[in-house]
Amino acid sequence: MEKKKTNKKFLIILIVLVLAGATYGTYKYMHSLAHETTDDAQVEKNMSPIIPRVSGYISKVYVKDNDFVKKGDTLFVIDDKDYQVRVEEAEAALAAAEGGYEVAKADIGSASAGVSVSEANIQSTKGNIEAAKVRLWRATNDYERYKNLYDNRSITKQQFEQAEAAKREAEAQLNVLKQAEAAGRSQRSISVSRSAVSSKQTEVAKANIDKAKAALEAAKLNLSYTIVTAPVNGQISTVDIQPGQLVQPGQSVFYIINNEQAWVVANFKETQLNKMREGQKVSIMADAYPDTEFEGIITSFSPATGSRFSLLPPDNATGNFVKTVQRLPVRINLTESNDKEKVKLLRPGMNVEVDVHLK
Template sequence: MLLAVLLTGCGAGQETDNAQVQADISPVIPKVSAAVVVIRVSDNQRVRRGDTLVLLDDRDLKLRVEQAEIALAQARANVVVARKNSAAARLGIATVASTSGAATAGIATARATVESARARLRQTTQNFQRQAALLAQQSATQQSVDNARADRDGAAASLAAAEAQVKVLTGQAGAATNQVATARSQADIVGQSVTLAQLAVKQTEAALATARLLESYTVITAPASGVVSDRNLQVGQLVAPGQTLMKVAQDGNLWVVANFKETQLEKMKVGQPVEIKADTYSDKVFQGKVQSLSPATGARYSLLPPDNATGNFVKVTQRVPVKIVFTEPPAADTPLRAGMSVTANVKESK
């Protein structure tokens, strides 16, 4: 009963023999320019994704990798040197800062010495004046006056020497402060050189990674599992990026593109069942369904689409591509290949 309902629910359908089997065909394209050394496949050979198809001459690219490795080693050595210079600069700051601190402490000691010398000068001056007064009263000897004068003069000399020492130490402290500032500036410059050296390492690492990537491109592998076809290269041939060397017709993903007349699309819908007959197998019927209808006619996608505004208009029935997928994959004993001609019959609902 169900079969009867299905049969009564479907019309004769829309049929066209303007239909071909389609498949995903992946081109094999080199990414570097080099000479072909080894070809490991031939036409119509089955391959798996990742299988090696072609080997290119990699000697030039190996040299680039070695050069990049040397440049990276040099850049890393420069980082080590820059870090040592930075550590030495920081040590220099500590040394100069210590000298500045010692000079500042020496200034404090010298100033205390100046105050002590001034007190000594006042004391010896007062003693000299007292001895001179006693000599005038004939209560002291000339010797005591001379000794007092000598003590006063010595204290004055000590004060002058202490004040001179303060000036010297003040100058040294100022110079040490300037040296600290200079050392810090140099340390900042050395610190920047460390940063630049580290950036150079990253740059050379990127260059090395690029060189290794280019070297890996000399091994050309299959982009997908399938069958090799249209091989177009020979050993010794110089290939260039973008050049198609061969193609791989992928397994398992076949569909039909049927070009129906625009007058056949009135009742055609996505999901309708389709009977497919291949010219190769006259008694075999494959089952499929409508997956999608093109948004434009085939003529619109041509290299030179027709222009009906020229005045020489001749009405031609247009054809619209319809994509049909198989609901049951073709059996192993009746394989379908891309480009085969088929007849598609869409079973439309009443």
């Protein structure tokens, strides 16, 4: 009985397939020793939220969806009538505070003058008191001498009474001057107290001026916030505002995407991180532009796996445990060697494939 002839074509094809499979497997194995890859990666860019600082109704919008803007360009304007009124009120309050300060300064000047006058009167009265004491001394001596003469019947009663009257007049004049000195001292105390009060009032008036100035600056600052400008160069997202719409402080109305800088966040499995280090070169292929290869380097690793930052992080201590391979976000910056125009084409959220060169 004759043996069946072996199909040489089938044998050749089988050998070729085996060799091709072995070659591809060897290549992938060798490649895996020096590379780590993942397709769980997305493009990221800085997205600056546009948030008004003051509330009000929008009067005009200067941008529309997907517009390109430069830093300082006006995006929209909030009706500023209320804020203009507040500036005028603050200016009036400042003028009133300055007027109060001038009045307080005039009061302290008047009080200081009163102190000076009182001090001069006291000094003058002191001199008069000394003179009155001398006159009293002389009148007392005359009275004693005339009294002895009158007792000896050497002078008349009229002469004695004149000496006695002169003594009493000198005593009365001295008492009047002492009372005047006491009144002068009291007036000086009042003037000093008034001066102290006026000084405090001046300090309060000056503080009121500073307060009014601060209020005016705050009013002007809020007025300037009614014109909302672009904080950075970039491209506008969807603009969901229109004239007449009320906006509130802290309300995010739209975004400006900075197209100048881009980076990639790649989520690698924890089993891939053993040989990955910062500074390693990375090849990046964007799904949207398969003909362009971007170059990057690893700059940092996340401090925790992505699941730990989720709204409800898993708690393996509850329920049945099923081991799941975790992924760790890795930041990859694009290098300066990339074409800047092509980098601008990348959009946040685009899918990319990354290949980390371990060696």
